[in-house]
Amino acid sequence: MKKLVIYLMSGHETPELAAAAEAGGADIVELGFPFSDPLADGPVVRVAAEKALAAGMRTAACLECLRTTRERVSLPLVPMTYSSLLEAYGWERFAADARASGADSLIVADLPVDERPELRRVQLVAPTSTDERISLAADRTDGWLYLVTVAGTTGARAELSPALAPLAERTRRLTDVPLYAGFGVSTPEQAAAAAALADGVVVGSAALLAAEDGTASLERFVAQLRAVLA
Amino acid sequence: MDGLYGPYGGRYVPETLIPALDDLEHGFEAARADPSFAAELEELGARYVGRPTPLYEAKRFPIDERRILLKREDLCHTGAHKINNALGQAVLAMRLGKKRIVAETGAGQHGVAAATVCARWGLECTVYMGSEDMRRQWPNVERMRLLGAEVRAVELGTRTLKEATSEAIRDWITNVDTTYYLIGSCVGPHPYPAIVRELQSVIGREAREQSLEALGRLPDAVVACVGGGSNAIGLFAGFIDDEDVRLVGVEAAGAASLGSGRAAILHGARSSVLADEDGQIADAHSISAGLDYPGVGPEHAHLRDTGRAEYVTATDDEALAAFRRLAATEGILPALEPAHALARALDLDAELILVGLSGRGDKDLAEVLAQ
Numbered sequence: 001m002k003k004l005v006i007y008l009m010s011g012h013e014t015p016e017l018a019a020a021a022e023a024g025g026a027d028i029v030e031l032g033f034p035f036s037d038p039l040a041d042g043p044v045v046r047v048a049a050e051k052a053l054a055a056g057m058r059t060a061a062c063l064e065c066l067r068t069t070r071e072r073v074s075l076p077l078v079p080m081t082y083s084s085l086l087e088a089y090g091w092e093r094f095a096a097d098a099r100a101s102g103a104d105s106l107i108v109a110d111l112p113v114d115e116r117p118e119l120r121r122v123q124l125v126a127p128t129s130t131d132e133r134i135s136l137a138a139d140r141t142d143g144w145l146y147l148v149t150v151a152g153t154t155g156a157r158a159e160l161s162p163a164l165a166p167l168a169e170r171t172r173r174l175t176d177v178p179l180y181a182g183f184g185v186s187t188p189e190q191a192a193a194a195a196a197l198a199d200g201v202v203v204g205s206a207a208l209l210a211a212e213d214g215t216a217s218l219e220r221f222v223a224q225l226r227a228v229l230a
Numbered sequence: 231m232d233g234l235y236g237p238y239g240g241r242y243v244p245e246t247l248i249p250a251l252d253d254l255e256h257g258f259e260a261a262r263a264d265p266s267f268a269a270e271l272e273e274l275g276a277r278y279v280g281r282p283t284p285l286y287e288a289k290r291f292p293i294d295e296r297r298i299l300l301k302r303e304d305l306c307h308t309g310a311h312k313i314n315n316a317l318g319q320a321v322l323a324m325r326l327g328k329k330r331i332v333a334e335t336g337a338g339q340h341g342v343a344a345a346t347v348c349a350r351w352g353l354e355c356t357v358y359m360g361s362e363d364m365r366r367q368w369p370n371v372e373r374m375r376l377l378g379a380e381v382r383a384v385e386l387g388t389r390t391l392k393e394a395t396s397e398a399i400r401d402w403i404t405n406v407d408t409t410y411y412l413i414g415s416c417v418g419p420h421p422y423p424a425i426v427r428e429l430q431s432v433i434g435r436e437a438r439e440q441s442l443e444a445l446g447r448l449p450d451a452v453v454a455c456v457g458g459g460s461n462a463i464g465l466f467a468g469f470i471d472d473e474d475v476r477l478v479g480v481e482a483a484g485a486a487s488l489g490s491g492r493a494a495i496l497h498g499a500r501s502s503v504l505a506d507e508d509g510q511i512a513d514a515h516s517i518s519a520g521l522d523y524p525g526v527g528p529e530h531a532h533l534r535d536t537g538r539a540e541y542v543t544a545t546d547d548e549a550l551a552a553f554r555r556l557a558a559t560e561g562i563l564p565a566l567e568p569a570h571a572l573a574r575a576l577d578l579d580a581e582l583i584l585v586g587l588s589g590r591g592d593k594d595l596a597e598v599l600a601q
Binding site for chain 2: 035036037039040042046050053058059060082083084085086087088089109110111112113115123124125126127128129130133137148150151152153
């Protein structure tokens with residue numbers, strides 16, 4: 001069965017939202033640790049990050065959020081953040097404390113594979129990545145590879161990126177690790193199309209929008225995605 | 231890790247950009263190895279920019295026995311040193327086969343320089359500018375539009391240079407196949423800090439020769455304002471091996487990335503940044519839009535740590551006073567950015583001081599008169 005990864009921003013409601021995502025059929029939850037200047041993110045994630053920071057979701061609070069979410073759900077939890085938070089907190093200390101708080105892995109959106117190789121994390125590859133870099137990322141990644149479907153930032157697009165098919169095909173030839181496709185996957189139709197090319201999909205901005213209307217709305221949205229990925 | 235200055239620099243960007251940064255690095259190395267690249271830049275410098283710019287002794291400006299020399303980058307075409315970098319990178323962009331340029335701007339000087347070189351070669355130009363900076367530097371917005379650039383207002387965060395830079399990088403990520411990112415300062419991921427330093431080092435090279443020629447000696451200190459730090463790094467480059475010459479960078483007191491920052495990661499590089507203990511980037515505050523930036527080039531952070539350069543601050547009021555004094559005593563309207571360097575030159579503990587007058591002040595008249 002194809003995997004469904006749902007992105008949520010750290011906040012006071014996150015444990016309940018993660019439980020709703022799990023009930024709706026999510027396999028993994030990515031937990032955003034907000035950064036003030038997120039280069040890889042489009043408007044929806046940026047606004048969510050600004051709100052979270054304004055509500056005091058700094059690193060310690062995010063780790064606490066991770067801990068309480070861990071108590072509430074059993075699916076894997078993967079913090080997704082930016083280098084500046086790790087630089088400030090201490091790279092190894094961050095990895096250790098995140099693990100101790102219940103994280104199963106880590107994603108750092110602005111940390112390419114050749115920087116900080118000792119930090120175990122889910123690596124990202126993009127349509128622009130060379131075969132050499134894809135192989136290196138596959139070699140070093142933690143469990144699965146994140147296929148960035150577009151040259152661009154996170155957020156909904158009208159159509160699934162035509163760059164995904166060649167990227168997925170190229171990556172599949174180079175590695176056997178599971179490939180989950182994200183960025184610009186927002187509707188069940190797009191999720192189904194992306195899942196046909198990969199082993200799973202990541203839905204971020206659209207999940208954040210659904211979560212704005214509460215747990216029932218998020219669970220419904222996740223269930224719609226799950227239904228087309230079965 | 232590539233492009234390190236001590237523990238600073240690097241490439242902290244989404245994977246999408248790495249191949250483009252590799253191409254840029256190789257393209258830059260190839261250009262540097264090609265004598266026709268240097269020859270083209272020298273020709274353009276002489277015929278289009280107005281190089282070499284004069285070294286001028288400001289005899290009425292000092293308040294005591296100090297002697298102050300001004301490296302007149304304000305006399306460059308477009309009114310600031312930014313054109314040195316924009317021209318060089320435009321030539322590089324064309325060597326890489328890119329037809330669309332994206333740039334960020336704070337004071338508008340880099341945006342104008344980028345728009346200018348794009349007009350000169352018929353390249354498409356998009357400039358991101360914070361809406362607060364558009365208000366403060368409106369004449370430059372109109373200049374960019376006249377030059378054919380599209381100026382996109384950035385309504386995020388502080389609506390200044392930090393957000394404009396993030397938006398320019400996001401545009402680049404989205405259009406990386408067709409677009410060249412023409413960064414305006416010695417910041418950003420490797421190899422940008424090295425490229426900008428190289429293209430601005432003409433300032434220091436000329437200033438050193440001119441100082442020897444005019445005075446038979448080198449200055450005791452060279453002083454330049456530091457926002458991102460491109461005019462300072464270009465000026466310092468000429469004197470960095472002259473150990474007896476002090477290198478003094480002057481930051482805006484409310485945007486002192488080197489004076490009161492900490493190691494953090496902003497816009498693709500590790501440097502000294504105004505950030506909180508969680509690594510969240512703080513807001514900078516300066517009357518000068520060009521210095522109103524919470525980061526600084528990684529090489530400056532390294533020069534600070536090694537002690538080769540020293541970094542001090544000037545307040546808004548000190549910069550305004552120096553602006554008015556240079557106008558009244560020398561008939562030169564400096565930009566508010568180098569007015570910070572002028573302010574510190576007046577009380578620096580040195581006898582012969584060379585100041586990088588990085589740009590002219592026409593763009594700042596409304597802001598100065600409103601104070």
